[in-house]
Amino acid sequence: MKPILYFFPFILFIKFSKSSPMQELPPDYYDDDDDEASREGKFKTICYYTNWGSHREIKESRLYPEDIPADLCTHIIYAFGMISGGNIQHTIQNDIQEYQGQGPLFKRIMKLKEKNRRLKILISCGGWGQAGQFEGIVGSDEARKNFAQNVITFCRKWGFDGIDLVKFGLLAKAMREVFEEEAKKTNKPRLLSSIATAAGEFLLKTGYDVPTLCKYLDFVNVMTYDLYGGWYNKVGHHAALYGTPEETGQDAELNTNSSMYHWIDMGCSRKKLAIGIPTYGRAFAGEDPIKAWGQGGGGNGGLTSRYLGESGIQTYFEVCMKLNSEGYKRFWHPEHQSAIAFKKGTWIGFDDPDGARVKCEYVVKEGLNGAMFWTLDMDDFSGNFCKNGSFPVIKAVRDCFKKAMIKTTTTTTTTTTTRKTTIPNINKDNKYNPNNNTGQKLIISFKFLLLNISALLVRTIIFR
Numbered sequence: 001m002k003p004i005l006y007f008f009p010f011i012l013f014i015k016f017s018k019s020s021p022m023q024e025l026p027p028d029y030y031d032d033d034d035d036e037a038s039r040e041g042k043f044k045t046i047c048y049y050t051n052w053g054s055h056r057e058i059k060e061s062r063l064y065p066e067d068i069p070a071d072l073c074t075h076i077i078y079a080f081g082m083i084s085g086g087n088i089q090h091t092i093q094n095d096i097q098e099y100q101g102q103g104p105l106f107k108r109i110m111k112l113k114e115k116n117r118r119l120k121i122l123i124s125c126g127g128w129g130q131a132g133q134f135e136g137i138v139g140s141d142e143a144r145k146n147f148a149q150n151v152i153t154f155c156r157k158w159g160f161d162g163i164d165l166v167k168f169g170l171l172a173k174a175m176r177e178v179f180e181e182e183a184k185k186t187n188k189p190r191l192l193s194s195i196a197t198a199a200g201e202f203l204l205k206t207g208y209d210v211p212t213l214c215k216y217l218d219f220v221n222v223m224t225y226d227l228y229g230g231w232y233n234k235v236g237h238h239a240a241l242y243g244t245p246e247e248t249g250q251d252a253e254l255n256t257n258s259s260m261y262h263w264i265d266m267g268c269s270r271k272k273l274a275i276g277i278p279t280y281g282r283a284f285a286g287e288d289p290i291k292a293w294g295q296g297g298g299g300n301g302g303l304t305s306r307y308l309g310e311s312g313i314q315t316y317f318e319v320c321m322k323l324n325s326e327g328y329k330r331f332w333h334p335e336h337q338s339a340i341a342f343k344k345g346t347w348i349g350f351d352d353p354d355g356a357r358v359k360c361e362y363v364v365k366e367g368l369n370g371a372m373f374w375t376l377d378m379d380d381f382s383g384n385f386c387k388n389g390s391f392p393v394i395k396a397v398r399d400c401f402k403k404a405m406i407k408t409t410t411t412t413t414t415t416t417t418t419r420k421t422t423i424p425n426i427n428k429d430n431k432y433n434p435n436n437n438t439g440q441k442l443i444i445s446f447k448f449l450l451l452n453i454s455a456l457l458v459r460t461i462i463f464r
């Protein structure tokens with residue numbers, strides 16, 4: 001009797017995959033409905049665009065707004081604007097003016113909304129070296145409201161749908177209230193507010209009122225990357241999904257799952273929390289692809305990104321070059337659930353499409369808000385380096401969210417079916433291994449067995 005239970009979903013699978021090969025996306029896929037009750041089963045793909053990314057020295061590493069597919073992300077966050085004298089301002093001339101033959105970037109990125117009217121574009125303020133500017137705008141209730149009003153003026157002028165603040169959440173309540181008021185008055189969609197924020201608990205302890213913050217913000221991007229780097233004096237993946245039981249103290253917190261649980265445990269709603277996925281790797285010196293993890297030293301692996309000019313960093317497309325033509329090999333750490341590129345003493349922790357998809361499955365399983373990418377221009381946006389289509393890392397996650405959403409909108413029986421068939425390579429300890437296609441084979445052989453059993457049944461009935 002028991003085996004029948006296993007076969008049942010596959011009967012449905014065969015039937016559905018024949019009669020309706022690809023279902024339409026639910027119309028609200030791009031909806032930035034932030035009402036918690038109705039967010040069930042909706043996931044955001046939040047992508048940072050950098051204005052300096054279109055001015056890089058080496059031409060093939062420049063990403064222009066026109067080269068971003070309008071349906072790649074649900075939200076694009078434009079980095080950076082700046083805060084000056086209680087106002088938001090653009091940071092480079094080219095944001096608002098033609099420069100070196102390039103049309104103004106604000107205007108060009110807004111054109112994406114003509115192709116995808118659900119797309120939201122936010123302006124991000126308060127990157128590095130901006131802390132001083134915040135004192136003037138959070139000092140009093142009046143100052144906060146004033147600032148929120150200035151945000152409205154800026155966003156409405158240039159067409160932004162909201163503001164993203166790096167690390168500073170004190171303004172959340174004032175902004176939400178002023179934004180709501182304005183939306184009512186003008187009959188426009190309310191401006192959104194989000195923050196990009198620290199991942200580790202040791203950073204969280206520096207005084208956020210987490211429940212209030214999460215209540216008033218539309219979403220919270222947790223920067224679950226840069227968790228390891230040359231500064232820490234240890235080798236490790238800068239964006240591992242999970243920790244291991246052997247890790248102690250601070251090391252146990254240096255992974256995506258622990259970071260997200262700190263936010264959850266401190267009272268933030270899961271449906272507001274987006275994980276951060278880097279489209280770049282961090283390099284270290286390490287003698288073994290797997291065992292080097294946690295060992296002392298590491299530095300920057302002697303690597304500097306040719307395109308970014310940053311030491312210890314490699315964009316995803318640079319990692320592809322290393323894997324394809326410089327003798328590096330890809331390894332998968334089964335406990336941390338993370339990809340590593342390794343060659344003779346140089347160790348790079350990075351996220352590829354398979355690693356990013358595991359993180360998507362994590363977001364779906366944990367019922368979180370979505371995934372944020374830092375940044376669009378470090379993915380293989382042209383597709384020329386990795387030979388796996390344009391934006392392979394971000395697309396892997398977007399497509400995985402789409403599948404999850406189709407699943408939640410179809411009937412319960414189909415839901416069970418697709419879940420069984422789309423995540424074949426998770427073993428019973430819930431450890432995912434993209435190189436392990438045993439699960440896949442299992443399903444195929446189940447199908448054969450099913451045919452055998454049907455044949456047997458037919459025979460028994462007919463030739464009885």
Ligand SMILES: *[C@@H]1O[C@H](CO)[C@@H](O)[C@H](O)[C@H]1NC(C)=O
Pocket residue numbers: 242243257258261
């Ligand atoms: C994720 O983090 C939570 C909270 O720290 C922990 O209970 C859980 O075991 C972690 N999951 C994995 C797979 O490590």
Ligand SMILES: *[C@@H]1O[C@H](CO)[C@@H](O)[C@H](O)[C@H]1NC(C)=O
Pocket residue numbers: 352353354388392395396
């Ligand atoms: C290319 O992209 C597909 C789909 O996301 C993924 O399954 C595959 O592993 C990728 N290939 C490489 C070499 O990363």
Ligand SMILES: *[C@@H]1O[C@H](CO)[C@@H](O)[C@H](O)[C@H]1NC(C)=O
Pocket residue numbers: 424425426427428433436437438439
């Ligand atoms: C591969 O996956 C199968 C089933 O999903 C599991 O039983 C097996 O332990 C996995 N093997 C490895 C090496 O992870």
Ligand SMILES: *[C@@H]1O[C@H](CO)[C@@H](O)[C@H](O)[C@H]1NC(C)=O
Pocket residue numbers: 445446448449452
């Ligand atoms: C189904 O039957 C065929 C031939 O009768 C056999 O070769 C095959 O191994 C069977 N499949 C399974 C999964 O038992």
